[in-house]
Amino acid sequence: xxxxxxxxxxxxxxxxxxxxxxxxxxxxxxxxxxxxxxxxxxxxxxxxxxxxxxxxxxxxxxxxxxxxxxxxxxxxxxxxxxxxxxxxxxxxxxxxxxxxxxxxxxxxxxxxxxxxxxxxxxxxxxxxxxxxxxxxxxxxxxxxxxxxxxxxxxxxxxxxxxxxxxxxxxxxxxxxxxxxxxxxxxxxxxxxxxxxxxxxxxxxxxxxxxxxxxxxxxxxxxxxxxxxxxxxxxxxxxxxxxxxxxxxxxxxxxxxxxxxxxxxxxxxxxxxxxxxxxxxxxxxxxxxxxxxxxxxxxxxxxxxxxxxxxxxxxxxxxxxxxxxxxxxxxxxxxxxxxxxxxxxxxxxxxxxxxxxxxxxxxxxxxxxxxxxxxxxxxxxxxxxxxxxxxxxxxxxxxxxxxxxxxxxxxxxxxxxxxxxxxxxxxxxxxxxxxxxxxxxxxxxxxxxxxxxxxxxxxxxxxxxxxxxxxxxxxxxxxxxxx
Amino acid sequence: xxxxxxxxxxxxxxxxxxxxxxxxxxxxxxxxxxxxxxxxxxxxxxxxxxxxxxxxxxxxxxxxxxxxxxxxxxxxxxxxxxxxxxxxxxxxxxxxxxxxxxx
Numbered sequence: 001x002x003x004x005x006x007x008x009x010x011x012x013x014x015x016x017x018x019x020x021x022x023x024x025x026x027x028x029x030x031x032x033x034x035x036x037x038x039x040x041x042x043x044x045x046x047x048x049x050x051x052x053x054x055x056x057x058x059x060x061x062x063x064x065x066x067x068x069x070x071x072x073x074x075x076x077x078x079x080x081x082x083x084x085x086x087x088x089x090x091x092x093x094x095x096x097x098x099x100x101x102x103x104x105x106x107x108x109x110x111x112x113x114x115x116x117x118x119x120x121x122x123x124x125x126x127x128x129x130x131x132x133x134x135x136x137x138x139x140x141x142x143x144x145x146x147x148x149x150x151x152x153x154x155x156x157x158x159x160x161x162x163x164x165x166x167x168x169x170x171x172x173x174x175x176x177x178x179x180x181x182x183x184x185x186x187x188x189x190x191x192x193x194x195x196x197x198x199x200x201x202x203x204x205x206x207x208x209x210x211x212x213x214x215x216x217x218x219x220x221x222x223x224x225x226x227x228x229x230x231x232x233x234x235x236x237x238x239x240x241x242x243x244x245x246x247x248x249x250x251x252x253x254x255x256x257x258x259x260x261x262x263x264x265x266x267x268x269x270x271x272x273x274x275x276x277x278x279x280x281x282x283x284x285x286x287x288x289x290x291x292x293x294x295x296x297x298x299x300x301x302x303x304x305x306x307x308x309x310x311x312x313x314x315x316x317x318x319x320x321x322x323x324x325x326x327x328x329x330x331x332x333x334x335x336x337x338x339x340x341x342x343x344x345x346x347x348x349x350x351x352x353x354x355x356x357x358x359x360x361x362x363x364x365x366x367x368x369x370x371x372x373x374x375x376x377x378x379x380x381x382x383x384x385x386x387x388x389x390x391x392x393x394x395x396x397x398x399x400x401x402x403x404x405x406x407x408x409x410x411x412x413x414x415x416x417x418x419x420x421x422x423x424x425x426x427x428x429x430x431x432x433x434x435x436x437x438x439x440x441x442x443x444x445x446x447x448x449x450x451x452x453x454x455x456x457x458x459x460x461x462x463x464x465x466x467x468x469x470x471x472x473x474x475x476x477x478x479x480x481x482x
Numbered sequence: 483x484x485x486x487x488x489x490x491x492x493x494x495x496x497x498x499x500x501x502x503x504x505x506x507x508x509x510x511x512x513x514x515x516x517x518x519x520x521x522x523x524x525x526x527x528x529x530x531x532x533x534x535x536x537x538x539x540x541x542x543x544x545x546x547x548x549x550x551x552x553x554x555x556x557x558x559x560x561x562x563x564x565x566x567x568x569x570x571x572x573x574x575x576x577x578x579x580x581x582x583x584x585x
Contacts, residue, residue, distance in 0.1 A: 021530075024530065025526065025527075025530070027552075028507055028526045028529075028530075028552070029523070029526070031506075031507065031508065031549075031551060031552060032507060032508050032511065032522070032526070034548060034549065035506075035508040035548070035551070036508065038547065038548055049511075049515065049521075049522050050521060050522050050523035051520075051521020051522065051523045051524060052521065055521055055523070055524065056521075056523050056524065056527070059524050059527045060527060
């Protein structure tokens with residue numbers, strides 16, 4: 001193709017646009033040809049470098065669509081899809097989105113649709129906001145298209161893409177509403193613990209901080225607050241549904257939102273109120289914190305990947321608290337059975353009561369103070385374990401960390417370390433103790449009252465009446481009982 | 483590569499090439515097409531869009547040999563936009579890089 005042929009095609013392609021756009025594009029291309037030829041290129045070479053007119057036409061349609069304003073929020077998806085189909089059987093996804101945004105300057109566009117959309121788009125100030133958003137984040141927008149394109153490549157037809165675009169536009173509108181709506185969202189309005197009352201609550205969130213409190217009116221409410229930027233608000237949505245007597249709620253990512261919006265987690269809060277007593281409460285979050293106060297749950301599961309857990313005055317038959325890297329703090333709680341574990345965070349239990357309490361951290365410290373329990377076990381691989389609990393049965397185990405146990409009222413104590421030192425206080429407060437001690441290279445020091453013995457070999461040593469049974473072993477850590 | 487994705491990247495490239503340095507269209511297309519395969523024609527649309535958005539403005543300057551050329555100049559808004567896109571891009575690349583390196 002030579003220059004004249006190419007420019008002829010270009011003129012045809014831009015003929016439907018305003019003179020201002022038309023002339024500018026044509027003069028840009030003319031200039032490009034002039035300089036290219038001056039630099040020794042052939043007309044054919046320049047034509048092929050410039051690329052196909054077809055591609056340009058599509059780009060142009062999108063460009064002018066953009067100029068006509070924002071993506072309109074209310075679009076009749078079906079009508080749009082039909083129209084798009086009729087225009088071109090093999091419309092690309094980009095092309096379709098070009099249609100969706102109603103390019104006013106482009107040829108072949110029905111005017112009546114544009115008006116309808118304008119009318120449904122809400123008040124003018126909202127329209128401005130959206131427009132601003134689009135201008136600022138066109139780059140992000142391209143990723144949205146990227147994603148819907150990927151889906152499109154698999155099997156979806158034109159209509160679905162339009163639907164997606166519509167849904168996306170709707171999401172924007174909703175996220176704006178969320179932003180404005182500061183009042184708590186009341187999902188379920190139960191009069192007391194009625195027979196059909198929901199007593200199972202399952203909360204599953206991406207990165208929201210979840211706070212659960214008791215509602216004095218026995219209602220279950222959710223208050224979702226996304227404090228992120230507009231983009232980040234769009235990237236997440238609150239959901240809830242009820243199935244029999246279980247309520248599922250949480251915050252999830254909006255699938256069609258761009259990668260960029262997913263980078264940098266916004267601060268999201270989900271404030272939940274529940275009746276004073278639930279059968280089952282499950283809270284899962286990936287990066288959010290979990291905070292529960294004052295409630296009662298038959299089964300309680302709280303799990304966060306990197307967030308922290310904090311429970312105050314919570315009662316549960318069976319409580320499982322876990323975090324991969326966050327700390328777990330438990331204040332004045334009552335658990336019949338409590339399992340607390342974290343990989344790299346610390347565990348801290350303060351006060352409260354428990355039947356069996358198992359505390360585990362891989363690299364963090366485990367600390368229990370002032371807790372009354374039938375049995376308590378504290379395990380850490382590289383962290384320290386410090387138990388100042390009143391328990392009948394105590395189990396402590398570390399690899400390299402210090403194990404430090406108060407066992408004033410315990411009748412049974414198992415202590416095991418590899419290189420960590422094992423300290424036992426309050427030994428045999430009642431009727432003396434019997435200690436079976438086993439170490440490879442650690443020093444052994446056993447005291448009872450004024451009696452103190454050290455440097456012994458492995459074996460069983462009895463002090464006083466020997467009522468409490470201690471089994472203590474280490475590889476290289478010292479064993480000290482007093 | 484997806485056309486939209488590429489165009490977003492192209493926008494950032496063009497803006498970045500204009501930082502501290504006014505250039506004419508042909509110059510920009512030559513420089514970009516040295517490094518990636520694009521239909522250079524689309525670059526003029528990118529430029530037009532940037533102009534419409536007030537990120538660049540244009541002026542004509544006489545050249546030594548031949549007619550005047552249209553030069554593109556980055557506006558303060560354009561500079562801010564370039565910085566924003568650049569930061570987003572780098573963050574994005576870092577995240578993707580982190581994921582693919584970890585596998």
